[in-house]
Amino acid sequence: MEVQETEVQTDRVLTVPNLLSFLRLLGVPLFLWLILVPKADGWAIVVLIFAGVSDYLDGKIARRWNQISRVGQILDPLADRLYILATLVGLLIRGIIPWWLVAVLVGRDVVMGIVLFVIKRRTGLTGLPVHFIGKAATFCLLYAFPLMLLGAGTGPLADVCRVRGWAFALWGTGLYLWAAVLYLEQAARILKSQPKVTAATPTG
Numbered sequence: 001m002e003v004q005e006t007e008v009q010t011d012r013v014l015t016v017p018n019l020l021s022f023l024r025l026l027g028v029p030l031f032l033w034l035i036l037v038p039k040a041d042g043w044a045i046v047v048l049i050f051a052g053v054s055d056y057l058d059g060k061i062a063r064r065w066n067q068i069s070r071v072g073q074i075l076d077p078l079a080d081r082l083y084i085l086a087t088l089v090g091l092l093i094r095g096i097i098p099w100w101l102v103a104v105l106v107g108r109d110v111v112m113g114i115v116l117f118v119i120k121r122r123t124g125l126t127g128l129p130v131h132f133i134g135k136a137a138t139f140c141l142l143y144a145f146p147l148m149l150l151g152a153g154t155g156p157l158a159d160v161c162r163v164r165g166w167a168f169a170l171w172g173t174g175l176y177l178w179a180a181v182l183y184l185e186q187a188a189r190i191l192k193s194q195p196k197v198t199a200a201t202p203t204g
Contacts, residue, residue, distance in 0.1 A: 015062070015067045015069060015072065016058070016061050016065075016067065017057075017058035017059070017061050017062040017067050017068075017069075017072050017076070018058075018067075018069060018071055018072050018075055020054040020057060020058040020061075021054075021058050021072060021075035021076050021078075021079050022075060022079075023050075023054065024050075024051050024054050024055065024079040024083065025075065025078070025079045025082065027047045027050060027051055027083070028079075028082045028083055028086045029086075030047055031044055031047045031048065031051075031083070031086055031087065031090065032086050032089070032090055034047065035090040035091075035094065035149070036090055036093060036094070039094075041149055041150075041152075044090075044149065045146040045149055045150065048083075048087065048142060048145055048146045048149075049146060051079075051083050051142055052139065052142040052143060055076075055079070055080060055135075055138065055139070055142065056139065058072070058076060059076065059135065070126075073126075073127055074126070074127070077127070077130075080138045081109055083142065084105065084109075084138070084141055084142075085106065085109070087141075087142075087145045088101070088102045088105060088106065089102075091145065091148060091149065094152065096148055096149065096151075096152045097148065097169075101169065101173065104173060104177075105141075105173060105176060108176055108177060108180050111180065112180060112183060115183070115184060115187050116128070116187075118187075118191075119187055119190060119191065122191055122194070123190060123191065123194035125190065125194065128183055128186055128187060128190075129186070131179055131182050131183065131186075133175055133178055133179040133182060134175075134176075134179035134182075134183070136175055137172050137173075137174075137175035137176040137178070137179050138172075138176075139172075140168050140169075140171050140172030140175060141168070141169065141172035141173070141176065143168050143172075144165050144166070144167075144168035144169035144172055145165070145169075146165075147161045147162070147164050147165030147168065148161070148162065148165035148166065148169060149165075150162075150165070151163075151164075151165050151166075
């Protein structure tokens with residue numbers, strides 16, 4: 001599987017992709033408040049839809065207009081992970097999803113966090129090139145969560161949303177784990193090829 005082009009193309013911080021990622025970050029606490037306090041599921045779904053659409057657009061715009069930046073490489077995956085975590089917590093508290101799904105997805109991110117920490121300590125690198133599989137997994141999960149939230153209701157529409165939501169959730173979870181395997185293999189190659197950072201070596 002080829003890796004998407006992720007080389008830094010600009011040092012600018014204020015770019016459209018970075019703005020979209022920042023807005024996604026602001027939406028995380030808003031989503032949790034909507035789903036847990038007033039239980040305004042309709043507005044919570046709107047926030048999730050914005051998260052999914054903006055996640056697609058910021059990457060598309062960054063590649064199309066040569067706006068891939070170091071800040072964007074940090075903000076984009078951070079926003080994705082926080083949205084997935086916040087949605088899992090909200091849906092779990094509401095009793096919409098089971099604990100095992102949360103454990104699998106959060107466990108995967110914990111493992112990847114440890115791997116990234118090791119890579120940072122050993123080589124000075126701050127991240128891994130993004131795989132299409134990883135982005136596809138995130139898209140599937142962000143598409144599944146609004147459907148699962150709609151499926152928590154009653155009636156024919158809720159039944160359809162529940163089935164489709166679980167289908168995308170399981171497919172997205174499978175891709176999420178597959179992407180982790182690819183990232184682990186990629187991390188192993190980097191650790192073998194990159195020189196170990198010493199105290200006298202700048203890490204950027």
